[in-house]
Amino acid sequence: MSNLKVNVAGVEFKNPIITASGTFGFGREYDRFYNIDVLGGLCTKGLTLKPRQGNPYPRIAESPSGMLNSVGLQNPGVDHYLATDDILLSKRDVIVIANVAGSCIEDYIAIAEKMNDSKADMIELNISCPNVKEGGMAFGVLPKNVEAVTAAVKKACKNKPVITKLSPNVSCIADNARAAEQGGADGISLINTLAGMAVNYKTKKPILFNNTGGVSGACVKPIALKMVWDCFNAVKIPIIGLGGITSYTDVLEFMICGARAVEIGTHNFTQPLGAKDIVEDLTKYVEENDIDVNDLVGSLILNA
Amino acid sequence: MSGMKDRTGEILVNEKIAKDVYKMVVVFDDLPEDIKGAQFAHVKLNDASHLLRRPFCVCDFDKQDRTITMCYAVVGKGTELLSHYKKGDKINVLLPLGNGFTPDKSYKKIVLLGGGMGSAVLPAIATADPQLEYYTYLGFANADKVVLEEELKKVSKQITVATDDGSYGKKGFVTDILAKDMDAIKPDAVFCCGPEVMYKALRRALEGFNVPIIVSLEARMGCGIGACLVCNCKVKRNGKEEYARVCIEGPVFKLDEVVL
Numbered sequence: 001m002s003n004l005k006v007n008v009a010g011v012e013f014k015n016p017i018i019t020a021s022g023t024f025g026f027g028r029e030y031d032r033f034y035n036i037d038v039l040g041g042l043c044t045k046g047l048t049l050k051p052r053q054g055n056p057y058p059r060i061a062e063s064p065s066g067m068l069n070s071v072g073l074q075n076p077g078v079d080h081y082l083a084t085d086d087i088l089l090s091k092r093d094v095i096v097i098a099n100v101a102g103s104c105i106e107d108y109i110a111i112a113e114k115m116n117d118s119k120a121d122m123i124e125l126n127i128s129c130p131n132v133k134e135g136g137m138a139f140g141v142l143p144k145n146v147e148a149v150t151a152a153v154k155k156a157c158k159n160k161p162v163i164t165k166l167s168p169n170v171s172c173i174a175d176n177a178r179a180a181e182q183g184g185a186d187g188i189s190l191i192n193t194l195a196g197m198a199v200n201y202k203t204k205k206p207i208l209f210n211n212t213g214g215v216s217g218a219c220v221k222p223i224a225l226k227m228v229w230d231c232f233n234a235v236k237i238p239i240i241g242l243g244g245i246t247s248y249t250d251v252l253e254f255m256i257c258g259a260r261a262v263e264i265g266t267h268n269f270t271q272p273l274g275a276k277d278i279v280e281d282l283t284k285y286v287e288e289n290d291i292d293v294n295d296l297v298g299s300l301i302l303n304a
Numbered sequence: 305m306s307g308m309k310d311r312t313g314e315i316l317v318n319e320k321i322a323k324d325v326y327k328m329v330v331v332f333d334d335l336p337e338d339i340k341g342a343q344f345a346h347v348k349l350n351d352a353s354h355l356l357r358r359p360f361c362v363c364d365f366d367k368q369d370r371t372i373t374m375c376y377a378v379v380g381k382g383t384e385l386l387s388h389y390k391k392g393d394k395i396n397v398l399l400p401l402g403n404g405f406t407p408d409k410s411y412k413k414i415v416l417l418g419g420g421m422g423s424a425v426l427p428a429i430a431t432a433d434p435q436l437e438y439y440t441y442l443g444f445a446n447a448d449k450v451v452l453e454e455e456l457k458k459v460s461k462q463i464t465v466a467t468d469d470g471s472y473g474k475k476g477f478v479t480d481i482l483a484k485d486m487d488a489i490k491p492d493a494v495f496c497c498g499p500e501v502m503y504k505a506l507r508r509a510l511e512g513f514n515v516p517i518i519v520s521l522e523a524r525m526g527c528g529i530g531a532c533l534v535c536n537c538k539v540k541r542n543g544k545e546e547y548a549r550v551c552i553e554g555p556v557f558k559l560d561e562v563v564l
Contacts, residue, residue, distance in 0.1 A: 025531040029552075032308070032529075045533075053547055060524050060534035062382075065353045069526070074533050074547065217355050246352075269527040270348065270355045272310060272398065 003292040004283060006040070008238045008260050009161035009186035011121050013040035013095050016251065016293055017279045020242055020265030021046055021099035021124060021165075022071065024275075026085035027092070030268065034276045041095035043263060044081065046126050048101050049111050051077035061198035061207040066217030066244075067266060068198050070210035073101055078114050090119035097163065100153075101126035108139075108149055112156035123160050125153055125185075128167030128192035140167035140192075143179035150183030161186035163240060166231070168220075169195045173227045174234035181235045189240035189263065190231060191224045217266040218244045225257050232258025232298050246274070248281035255296040307336020308400060308529075315393045316371065318386075323448040324378045325421070326387050327363075330395065335370045341429030342405035342497070342520045342556050345374060346398035346528035347386070354382050359525045359551070361497075362400060364427040364455070372399065375424035375451060401528050402555045405518060407433055411492040416440045416456070417482060417506070419498020423452050425520050429495060430459035437461050439489050443478025443498070447471035462489075483509040493518060496559070504564050517559035523550040538563035 004015040018041035019030075026044055027036045036042060054074025061068045075081075078100070089096045098120035102108040108125070115123055127149055128140035139149045150164050164180035166173055168191035180188050193214025198207040206212070224243025231239055241259025245251060246267045254262045267274040286293060313330035321327045339362070346357040364373040378387050389395065407414065416426045416438050423442050430438050440460040444450050446469050457463050465473035466481050474481055479502060482494075496506055497520040510517060526532035530552035539548045539561045548554065 023527075023532060025533075029527070029529045029531040033310075054533065054536065056538075057536050058524050058534075059536060060356070060526050060532075062354065062356045065355060067356055067526070069532070069534060071533050074536070218352065266355065269532055270357065272527070272529060 001292065002286045002290050003294065004286055006261050006294060008240065009122065009163065011095055011161060013261055015040040015279055015282065016255065016261035017041075017275060017282065018043060018095070018097065018240065018261055018263045019268060019275050020263035021126065023265040023268045026081075027089060030272060030275075033272045037093040038276050038279050039094050040261065040279075041097055042089070043097040043099050043124055044085070044120070045075050046073045046099045046101045047075055047078045047081050047111065048073055049078055049107050051075065051080065056209045058207060058209055061213065063196070063198060063215060064219060066215050066219035068196050068208060068213035068215050069193070070208045070213035072210065078111050082114065082118055086118050086120060095122070096120040097122045097124045099124040099126050099165070105149060105152055109152050109156045112153040115157050116159055118160075120160065122163055123153070123157055124163045124165050124189060125150065126165050126192075128165055128169075140176070141170055143175045146176045146179040147183035150180050150185045154184040163187040163189050165192055166190040167192050168223060168227055174230045177231040177235045181237050185237060187238040187240060188231060188235065189242060191220070191227050191243045194220055194223065216244070218246055220244045221250065225253060228254060228259050229257040229300060245278070248278050248285055251278060251282055252285075252296060255293060256298075256300050258298040258300070260297055307338050308398070310396055310398050312394055313397055315389055315391055315395060317391065318389050321375070322451045325451050326376055326378065328374045328376070328386070328389075329371050330374070330397065331369065331371045333370070335365065335367050335372070336400055337367075339365055339367070339400045339432075340404040340406065341432040342425050343400040343402045343428075344555060345372060346401055346525070347374070348396040349382055349385055350389075350393070350395065351385060354385065356526065357398065357528060358382050358386070359401070359522070359528055361425045361520070362428050363424040363452075364431055373427075375421070377421050398528055401551060403553065405429055405495060405520070405556050407436060407493070411436060413437045413439065413489065413491045415482065415489065415491040415494040416460070417478065417494055417496040417498070418442045419478065419496070419502040420444055420449060421451070422497035422499065422502070422520070423456070425497035426495075427452065427455050427459065430456075434459070439491060440464070441478045441482045442466070443468070443502070444472070445469070477505060479505040479509040486510065486513050486515070491515060496520075500564060503559060503562065507559060507564070519557055519559045519562065520555045521550050521557060521562070522555065525551055527551070
C-alpha cells in the first residue's frame with residue numbers, strides 16, 4: 001500500500017515535506033500562493049529571546065547553482081511569535097516546528113522554557129547559524145557543546161520533541177550527530193548552510209556586508225546526501241535531511257540515504273510553488289509505484 | 305497585490321536600446337487588473353545554475369495587449385544571458401510585486417525624476433495614471449547612456465534631459481536643474497528613481513520646497529515576496545531606525561523615511 005505518512009520523534013507528518021527555517025517566514029507570504037496545509041510541516045524563521053535586526057545590506061549573493069545569505073537571524077523575538085504566528089499556525093493543518101537560536105547557553109534555556117507555552121509541535125534547535133558572530137555556530141562545532149546545549153534545552157522544554165540542527169562546517173558530522181543523541185535529542189536535521197564567500201574582483205571586497213555567508217541551493221546537495229548517510233549510520237534517532245532539494249527525486253535520494261523527512265529551503269525562493277509541487281510530484285510517484293516512503297529510509301545499496 | 309502570481313510569458317521584443325541596455329516586451333495570457341506604476345517583475349532565467357530570480361521594474365504595461373516592458377542594463381552574468389533571449393522564448397515572471405506608487409487623490413502635477421537606469425520606472429507611472437500632468441527630468445552620465453527619452457516625451461507636459469558631462473541635453477546634475485524649475489512648476493509631488501547618491505543630492509536640492517518626495521529603491525533580492533529578509537533597507541519610523549523589506553514594504557518609500 002502506498003504511503004506518504006512519516007513519524008519523526010513521535011510526531012506524525014502527512015507527508016515528509018517540510019519547509020526550511022529562514023526560507024518560508026512564518027508561512028504567511030507563501031500562503032498567498034498556495035494553501036500551506038498541503039505541506040507535511042513548516043519550520044519557522046529562527047527565533048531568539050529578544051528581537052534581532054539582523055545584518056546590514058547586502059545579505060545575498062549568487063553562486064553557481066547556489067546562493068549565499070547572511071541575514072543574521074533577523075526576527076521579531078520569541079514573545080512576539082508566541083502572541084501572533086504561533087496562534088495562527090496552530091490553526092493550520094501542518095506540523096509546526098519552531099526554530100530557536102541563542103548566543104549563550106542561558107539564552108537557549110530561556111527560549112526553551114518559553115516554548116513550553118508554544119502550540120508548535122516540535123522545536124528545531126539552531127546551533128549552526130554561520131551568520132551571527134556571537135553564537136549559534138559556536139555551539140554547533142565541538143561535539144561536547146552540541147551535547148551540552150541539546151541536554152540543556154531538553155531539560156528546559158518538557159513537552160515537545162527537540163530536533164538538533166547540525167552544521168556541516170565541522171570535521172566529522174557523525175560525531176556531532178552522536179553528541180546530539182547523547183544529549184537527548186529526539187532527532188537531528190542536517191545540513192545547515194556551508195560557510196562561504198562571494199567576492200567582487202573589481203572592488204576586491206566581499207559582496208556580503210558580513211563578509212561571509214552560508215551557501216545553499218542545488219550545489220550543496222551531494223555534500224548533504226553524504227552527511228545524511230554518515231549520520232544515519234551513526235545514530236538511531238530520526239533524521240530530517242536538507243540541502244539543495246529541488247524535486248521529488250531529490251527527496252527520494254535523501255530518504256534512501258537515511259532521512260525520515262526532508263526540508264525544502266532555497267528552492268522556495270526560485271519557485272514560490274516549489275514545495276507544493278514537490279508534494280504533488282512525490283504523491284504521484286508514490287501512488288504510481290505503490291511505495292511506502294518509510295521503506296526507503298536508509299535503503300541505500302552501496303557498491304561493493 | 306491580489307493578481308500576483310507566477311506567470312509564463314512569451315518574449316515579443318528583446319532589443320538593445322543603448323549601450324549595454326536592453327528593452328524586453330513580454331506577452332502573458334492575462335495581466336492583473338491591479339497592476340500599477342513602480343511595481344516590479346521577478347524574472348526566472350531559463351538556466352538552473354542561476355537560481356535567483358532577477359527583479360526588474362515594470363517599465364511600462366499595456367492591459368489591452370497583456371504586455372509588460374522591462375528595460376535592463378547588462379551588469380552581470382544573469383543580465384548577459386537574458387540579453388541573448390529571442391523573440392518567441394518563454395520566461396517565467398512573478399508579477400506584479402511590490403507596493404507600487406499610488407498617487408494621492410489631490411495630486412495634479414507630478415515631477416518624474418530619473419537617474420540613469422532608474423528612468424525605467426517612470427513610463428508605467430504615467431500609464432497607470434494618465435489623468436495627471438507629468439514634468440519629466442532625466443539625468444544620465446553621458447550621451448551613450450540616454451534611454452527612454454522618446455517614450456517619456458509622449459506622456460510628459462515637459463521633459464528635460466541632462467548629462468553630467470554635457471554630451472547630450474543640458475550639462476550638469478539633473479537634481480540641480482530641477483531645483484531651479486521648481487517654483488515655475490509647483491508640483492504636488494516629486495517621484496524619483498535613481499542611485500542612492502541621487503537621493504542624497506535630491507534631498508539637498510529640494511530642501512525648503514516642502515513637496516513630498518517619493519522614491520523607488522532597488523536591492524539584491526531573494527524570494528521577492530517578503531519571506532527571505534535579504535533585501536533590507538534602513539528606514540526611520542516613529543523615531544526609530546529599523547529594517548524594511550524593499551520587495552514588499554517597498555520598493556516605493558517616502559524619501560523622508562529612508563535612511564541614506
